[in-house]
Structures are given as C-alpha cells and as structure tokens.
Amino acid sequence: MNFPYRLLLLCSLVGTVGLTSTPLNSNSAHAAPSCPTPALSRFQRHKVNRGETLESIAQRYNLTPSTLINMNPAVRNGSVTVGSELQIPPFNGFVVEVPRGQTWRDVAKKYEVRADTLFEINGCQQNLSVAFIPTGNVSPRSPITASPAPADSQPISISGYPFQKKASVLLAYGWQIHPTNGEVFFHSGVDLLAAVGSPVQAIAPGTIVFANDQGTYGQLVIINHGSGLQSRYAHLGEIKVSVGQKVNEGDLLGTVGTTGEPTGGQPHLHFEMRSSSDLGWVAEDPKSYLQP
Incomplete structure (x- = not known):
C-alpha cells in the first residue's frame, strides 16, 4: 500500500x-x-x-x-x-x-x-x-484539562495529604493490571482507601478550576496550584467547593464516595498530580507530593 x-x-x-x-x-x-x-x-x-x-x-x-x-x-x-x-x-x-x-x-x-x-x-x-x-502544543478541549496553568514567577513546592491520617494504597500509580478484567492499563493516579463520607482536603493552596461530575472520574474537584501543577480528587460523594474558590492546605473539598467508575471494588479516593507541558496536563507520580 x-x-x-x-x-x-x-x-x-x-x-x-x-x-x-x-x-x-x-x-x-x-x-x-x-x-x-x-x-x-x-x-x-x-x-x-x-x-x-x-x-x-x-x-x-x-x-x-x-x-x-x-x-x-x-x-x-x-x-x-x-x-x-x-x-x-x-x-x-x-x-x-x-x-x-x-x-x-x-x-x-x-x-x-x-x-x-x-x-x-x-x-x-x-x-x-x-x-x-x-505533536507540539496539545490543547485538549475536555473541561478537565482546558484550564491553563497560571504563569507564576516563583516555583512552588507542594507537600501535603488529602486525609487527616495516612491511608492504605488500593492501586498505585503507573502501569497496572486491571483487577476486574485483567487488562494492562496506565493508572494516572493513586487510589487511597477510605470509608464513604470521609472528609477530603486540599493538599496545598490553589484555585478550584473544576468541581462537578466528569464521566468515569465521578464527582471531581481539580485545583490549580500555580507553576503548572494541578491536583485532582475523584470519586467524591459530595463536593463542598465551587469553581473560582481559593483554598488553602487542609481546606475541605468534599467527601469520599463511589461515583463514576472506581476500580478495586472498595470505596476510595482517586488522587492525581498533573503538570502542564507541551503535551497538555500530563500525569505525574503522586508519591513525591503526598506527605501525611
């Protein structure tokens, strides 16, 4: 051909x-x-x-x-x-x-x-x-990726945790085997075990850029932290913040739920860190950002 x-x-x-x-x-x-x-x-x-x-x-x-x-x-x-x-x-x-x-x-x-x-x-x-x-500069039109990263002159350091106490990891970041169908897939965040209704808090200061239902994410909150960094909190039961709201580390974002399509069969928070690049908002390993 x-x-x-x-x-x-x-x-x-x-x-x-x-x-x-x-x-x-x-x-x-x-x-x-x-x-x-x-x-x-x-x-x-x-x-x-x-x-x-x-x-x-x-x-x-x-x-x-x-x-x-x-x-x-x-x-x-x-x-x-x-x-x-x-x-x-x-x-x-x-x-x-x-x-x-x-x-x-x-x-x-x-x-x-x-x-x-x-x-x-x-x-x-x-x-x-x-x-x-x-190739080049990707500009996805999906509502969860459309918000540009603020152009901050000073880089920021993020180190926090979405719960008051350390949680067990249900599914880690990276290439994984799907627990239900056995397929290999890339897991873009980390799943942290927690009971339904557990309070979910911001890991660092920032601005809420998304707070709504988003397909397989379920009820989702996204925070832009500046310097091209973004955190995402998915499968929430309730959302307690609104778009445009400023939050500080430890502020309540919502509660753990089972909305969307969570993997693993147990209630958990799906947490992601993303960075802005020429390929859009790309997933980063949350491990270095999560400090209980």
Missing part, C-alpha cells in the same frame, strides 16, 4: 469515528477510570467557506497548517477548495497504523512521546490498529 493511499484510508477511518463517536476497536474499548474520550472520537469536519485559507482554518482551531495537511491529503499543495470538507483533529498531531504486536511503549518510543500520555490520549484502549500521535 503506497503512502498517499494509506493516509487516505486512515483519514477515512477517522472521519467515520468522528461522526459516530465509536471506538475503532470495540472489542478493546474498555477505558480505565479517569481516561478521556479517545482523540480519534473527537475529530470534527469543517466545510470550507469563501475567503478561507488553510492558514485561517488552522488558526481557528488552534492547529498548525501542517497538521491539517497531514490529515487531509487533498490540500497537500497548501490551498483549499470552497465547499470541500476537512478533517479537524482535537489538537496537533497525526494518525498512524499500529503494527500488530506493538505495545504503547513501542509506539511512544518510535515517535518520542510519553507512553502514558499517548495511552491516555487514545482513550486507554488496548491493541488499537490506528492511533493518534500528538
């Missing part, structure tokens, strides 16, 4: 996914808790209007012209035709076929992308035959 035809086929697949919001591989579409909608399910179509150029369309969607060219072989010469339709990805990147037998680590190494980030961007799905590879 020559390259132009392969690219055309991939764009056709993406177009189908974008219209139906159906994962490419429904047999392996189980997404681990806290994973976003796969990038391939978030494509849009843009009909070219009179007066528009490739550059103006790219600017409208916060993309580079090269991204649009990669996804639309018909505009390889840099010009667009009025009335034609373009595939618009959610952020800069390109689509590739994944050779049979290759893992996310293999694909990530080939394209020099963090394996865990690549895994999450593709919805934490297993054994995909087609994957989206992000």
Whole structure:
C-alpha cells in the first residue's frame, strides 16, 4: 500500500469515528477510570467557506497548517477548495497504523512521546490498529484539562495529604493490571482507601478550576496550584467547593464516595498530580507530593 493511499484510508477511518463517536476497536474499548474520550472520537469536519485559507482554518482551531495537511491529503499543495470538507483533529498531531504486536511503549518510543500520555490520549484502549500521535502544543478541549496553568514567577513546592491520617494504597500509580478484567492499563493516579463520607482536603493552596461530575472520574474537584501543577480528587460523594474558590492546605473539598467508575471494588479516593507541558496536563507520580 503506497503512502498517499494509506493516509487516505486512515483519514477515512477517522472521519467515520468522528461522526459516530465509536471506538475503532470495540472489542478493546474498555477505558480505565479517569481516561478521556479517545482523540480519534473527537475529530470534527469543517466545510470550507469563501475567503478561507488553510492558514485561517488552522488558526481557528488552534492547529498548525501542517497538521491539517497531514490529515487531509487533498490540500497537500497548501490551498483549499470552497465547499470541500476537512478533517479537524482535537489538537496537533497525526494518525498512524499500529503494527500488530506493538505495545504503547513501542509506539511512544518510535515517535518520542510519553507512553502514558499517548495511552491516555487514545482513550486507554488496548491493541488499537490506528492511533493518534500528538505533536507540539496539545490543547485538549475536555473541561478537565482546558484550564491553563497560571504563569507564576516563583516555583512552588507542594507537600501535603488529602486525609487527616495516612491511608492504605488500593492501586498505585503507573502501569497496572486491571483487577476486574485483567487488562494492562496506565493508572494516572493513586487510589487511597477510605470509608464513604470521609472528609477530603486540599493538599496545598490553589484555585478550584473544576468541581462537578466528569464521566468515569465521578464527582471531581481539580485545583490549580500555580507553576503548572494541578491536583485532582475523584470519586467524591459530595463536593463542598465551587469553581473560582481559593483554598488553602487542609481546606475541605468534599467527601469520599463511589461515583463514576472506581476500580478495586472498595470505596476510595482517586488522587492525581498533573503538570502542564507541551503535551497538555500530563500525569505525574503522586508519591513525591503526598506527605501525611
């Protein structure tokens, strides 16, 4: 299969996914808790209007012209035709076929992308035959990742704990085996065992940027701490804060619950630390931030 035809086929697949919001591989579409909608399910179509150029369309969607060219072989010469339709990805990147037998680590190494980030961007799905590879500055439109990190002049040090006492770890950060279906997945945070109704507190000062239900996260609170750091508190039963509210270390955020799709079968808090980078808000190991 020559390259132009392969690219055309991939764009056709993406177009189908974008219209139906159906994962490419429904047999392996189980997404681990806290994973976003796969990038391939978030494509849009843009009909070219009179007066528009490739550059103006790219600017409208916060993309580079090269991204649009990669996804639309018909505009390889840099010009667009009025009335034609373009595939618009959610952020800069390109689509590739994944050779049979290759893992996310293999694909990530080939394209020099963090394996865990690549895994999450593709919805934490297993054994995909087609994957989206992000490049440059990723600007996801999901409400849990859209808030920009404040530009602080001084770096901050975060060291705190979401409970008054140290809790046992139900599921650690990193690559794990799903306790229910046995699949390997990337766990973007740490699950801390706690009884339903236990108070959950902020680990450090910051601003509430999200406080609502968010899919598999359930009831979720997100705090931006500045210097590109963010903490997330998921599967809450109740939320006690609101967006825009300033909080200090130890302030009550909500209570432990069982909302969303918690793994492990026991009530717990799913806690994440994320840092702002050129690949969006990427998960960090919470261990160094959690100090009871």
